[in-house]
Amino acid sequence: MINFNGSFLEKSTTFFNAENRAFKYGDALFETIKVFNSRVVFLEDHYFRLMASMRMLRMEIPMSFTLDFFESEILKTVRENKLTNARVRIIVYRGNGGLYTPINNSVQYLVEASMLQVEKKASYTVDLFKDYYCYSGLLSTIKTTNKLTNILASIYASENNLNNCILLNERKFVAEAINGNIFIVVDNKIKTPPITEGCVKGIVRKKLIDILSKNPNYNLEETPISPFELQKANEVFITNTIIGIQSVTKYKKSNYKTEVADELKEELEVLI
Structure with a gap:
């Protein structure tokens, strides 16, 4: 109904x-x-x-x-x-x-x-979607029903046996994943694109930023992320309301760990 x-x-x-x-x-x-x-x-x-x-x-x-x-x-x-x-x-x-x-x-x-069906995959492969770009303006930060870029990226992912795609903005910086925000871990730094890069103002993104701002073990940076930085990262993970945190395990030739994401999942579960 x-x-x-x-x-x-x-x-x-x-x-x-x-x-x-x-x-x-x-x-x-x-x-x-x-x-x-x-x-x-x-x-x-x-x-x-x-x-x-x-x-x-x-x-x-x-x-x-x-x-x-x-x-x-x-x-x-x-x-x-x-x-x-x-x-x-x-x-x-x-x-x-x-x-x-x-x-x-x-x-x-x-x-x-x-x-509610929450399926977190142990193996999770992503790649860039470069056919079309997100616009890094304020309208991209809200959830309108105009999601053609996400739809086309989803089709691309399905055709190429990927679990997800990373969307870029018109300046070719990382904006978000098809269905969530993206974070990368480099040593003790955790980076995520700022809202000005064209990502949705995700609810779990906001909660993680709150968690990380109080955690002395990590330095959070809301900063533009180039696709090249993805290959140098120790970890990459995607966040959204339904799944919470989904670790990425493979991007091109890079294989990622999941330790930081696993730690943050536990803290997020406490809030939920």
């Missing part, structure tokens, strides 16, 4: 029409959220990121869109699907009508929940 503006419908229900702006223009935002033991993980972070993104896109935020409402709609959808652990996706999109210029800035929302 899906939650469409507070009403539950079968997933097979047709409820979009030709005026839908998410379909016509990608005029929509989404959040992917983990629910664990019937609790929304990092609830406030997801809520405030969505509200900030709606403001950036000049969407009208209804007075009813409170933190409590956000949590309630997620958990109602999870319960309706008879789940306690779930992968939830909430989409907010501008109301129907208009060409590039909307008729109004009111919004509708859709919440869907599926069984």
Whole structure:
């Protein structure tokens, strides 16, 4: 069952029409959220990121869109699907009508929940995706439904037996992975691209930065990363809301360790 503006419908229900702006223009935002033991993980972070993104896109935020409402709609959808652990996706999109210029800035929302499946792979190979680039502007930092670069990179990964691809920005610096933020470990330094490089403002990225800022064993640097630096790294790992931390084991001729990532996974689990 899906939650469409507070009403539950079968997933097979047709409820979009030709005026839908998410379909016509990608005029929509989404959040992917983990629910664990019937609790929304990092609830406030997801809520405030969505509200900030709606403001950036000049969407009208209804007075009813409170933190409590956000949590309630997620958990109602999870319960309706008879789940306690779930992968939830909430989409907010501008109301129907208009060409590039909307008729109004009111919004509708859709919440869907599926069984939570977290598969962390022991062997994980990545490569660069160089056919198209991310734009290192503010719009790249929010989760819009315009994800053509990620889709094409996913197809490339599938065709080349890769687990993931690293996306570059227009200056050919590392931006992120297809489905998450990227970190590299060089001795006691842990580096991740700053938001200005075009990466999404990841929730787990934010949590790891908080963890590392208090850890005296590592020096965190938010700094541009060139593809050449990937080959010199001791470790590379990818973060996202669902999987947490996924270690990369191979990139081109480089084989990586996983010790630092394993240590950080334990600290992250405490927060979850």
